[in-house]
Amino acid sequence: MLRLDNSFYNRHVVDVAKNLLGKTLVFGKVKGIITETEAYRGADDEASHAFSWTPRSSIMFGPPGYSYIYFIYGMYHCLNIVTEEKNSPSAVLIRGLKLPDIHLNGPGKICKYLGITREHNGINLVTDNNFYLTEGIINSATYTSTARIGIKKAIDKQWRFLINF
DNA sequence: CGCGCGATTGTA
């Protein structure tokens, strides 16, 4: 299956979040279809970790196509994909993944099931042999958009996207 | 340095 390259990730984070629906996530021997995403954009989004620069959010300020993994609530990890050009901090949170046997809904569950931790932060998904994304079975997915989950700021932005089956 | 809290989830 064709791997998503730098030109796919180097676009506005909201477009990437929509277009990631239906794409395939490959992590080791596990493959899953992305069913739910959220966009976070440092420049104009108070809810984003990259609204201001911190050591944790620094990866979001880098070039696109890298993993951003953070630890939250003392027990969960969340997987994000960095988008847009360098110094345009943004990332897509992966909230839903359909595996052959299970549908994982929730970013914490996805990382727990796949075994993704902060050790996987900052991986180049365009070149890594173990961790990357490819085109999916579904190439033109229609979607529903809602407000993002679990945040208190910027709740007016409809930047959560769910695939329509 | 200390301390409150979070892009969550399972349980009541």
Place this chain on the structure above:
DNA sequence: ACAATCGCGCGT
């Protein structure tokens, strides 16, 4: 509705 659980980051 709330506890679990701890590293980050803001404020001092």
